[in-house]
Amino acid sequence: MTENVITTKDLVKTYQMGDIQVHALRGLSLEIKRGEVVAIVGPSGSGKSTLMNILGCLDRPSSGEYRLDHVPVAGMADDQLAEIRNRKVGFIFQSFNLLSRATALSNVELPLRYAGNIAGRRQIAEQALAAVGLEQRIDHKPYELSGGQQQRVAIARALVNDPAIIIADEPTGNLDSKVGQEIMDLLMSLNREKGVTLIIVTHDPKVAARAGRIIRIIDGVVEAAQ
Amino acid sequence: MNLTQILFEALESLNSNKMRSGLTILGIIIGVAAVIAMLAVGSGAQNEITGSINDFGTNLLFIFSGNEQVEVRNPRPLTLKDAEAIGDPFFAPSVGLAAPSINGKHIVTAGGKETSVAVNGITASYAPVRNEVVGEGEFISEAHVFERASVAVIGPETAEALFGRQTGLLGETIRIEGQPFRIIGVLEAKGGTMMGSQDDRILIPLSTAQSRLEQRDTIDTVDVIFIQAVSSEAVLQASEEVAQVLRTRHRTAIGMDDFTIYTQDDFLSTAESITGILTIFLGGIAAISLLVGGIGIMNIMLVSVIERTREIGLRKALGARKNDILIQFLAESSLLSLLGGFIGILLGWALSFLIEKISIAMGSPFYPSITLDSVLLATIFSLVVGLFFGIYPSNRAASLQPVEALRYE
Ligand SMILES: Nc1ncnc2c1ncn2[C@@H]1O[C@H](COP(=O)(O)OP(=O)(O)OP(=O)(O)O)[C@@H](O)[C@H]1O
């Protein structure tokens, strides 16, 4: 029995839109173990992205508890959260979110800069790019790369600080299914080789099928865990 | 991160968006260059005018007989004795030198040419008091005054009018009202002033003028007494002392002075109020160009904020703290502002230089003068504008939750 890397209890997220309150999460509890591959599925608007943003410490819940790597995250100051994002979390976005004017290498180096890591930065970033099969493209700008290659750069960037979890919100959503499967192959192999915990939001059943576990979210709560 | 690394990354970032950086710099350059050139023209004009007033002499006071403010009964003229008393350090310790002069306009002939010229009867102290310099020959000495010598020092314009040249005139004879005078010196050119040309006149010994040229009821009467105070701080004190001496000698009642004293400062302050208006006017134009430049900077900074907000969101998602973001933008903005300010200073200097060259080519030389004040003003302003409009939006973006900044459109 391995330990939990993520534990949430009664997460609530409410958005105030003028007079209307939007309840994106309504008391969501879940547990994810270290080294797991979890797919998060559910209808559009059910709160998947909201949950991912909270799990990745990009946003704060309105109420509820969240422990990441045994650390209660809810009450932390902004700068402490920044450090958690930097060291414990790797993000992969649907729209890649690379700095368009920087090279692949500079993009991958970015998390290392904020980790205060100066010596050997370039080498570490090069290794991460090699790990995603892009050693030939380190000096390319994002617009000189295909969508799949851009997502590989994003994966290298997510990996570079050796995070405990990788959070991917529809990582294959902007890619065709063949390239999407290649990206999934890559993520799965990273999970196998480095033991990194993967949490993937997806609408694609083929992607979800590769996960060890599927969590279905409906209307801001977990419907069933298998 | 250390400073060189921060600067290096700021350079990298500016370099990767050349268009935006260039436009921002352009706004700063135009603003700074305009301010520097405008203020240089203003202070150039000021120097010109105060310079020509200082050519009159240094620490100078003028005493005229008569008083325009009050009606004085039985006014007494200024006399040589008055000048002697004023020049006496016992009565007026703040007075360095007193130079009486009598002024007339006379017909002068030489070699068949004739001209009507101001002829001033003066003493030896006139030269130091009025900053007169002879280019050729010598000035009128005390001996000349004592002997009532028939000698003359002539202005360069007068020399040109009578002889067609300004050199080789020593020993030539001119006739003032038919009486022969030997030329012993030619003055150096001073240029025109508000009081007319100082280059078209003839100086002769005061005693000679009294006895030969002027038919006056009182032989001792003089028209003006020029006074040089011992120092620039002593000018007002000298004015007081002179008034005291004259009141005693003329036995005038209080407030019924039959003479008037002007200081050089009276002229200077009038001139300065005129050039002050000019400088304010030019400064106003410059301020408008700075404002326009500032608005340009602001526009570009704000337009790029959408792109930058997403960038900030991403950087925060990857672990940047608020300070990391602020330092980055501070470094970028200050680099831009300083670079723009530097180029602007060079351009403003080049503009002033161009104005100088054009004015010289057009025959009316004018020398703009760049002051440290204007450089500081322009640099500080552009720095503040650049920093404010660079930092303000990024500070707002950096305070957002990363997810909000990432969603920003
Ligand atoms: N910033 C926001 N302000 C207001 N309402 C929001 C905001 N973000 C999300 N919501 C609302 O919260 C609910 C959940 O949104 P969320 O983006 O988490 O859905 P999702 O499951 O990711 O959907 P999709 O599969 O389409 O990406 C939706 O009703 C959405 O309208």
Ligand SMILES: [Mg+2]
């Ligand atoms: Mg979503």
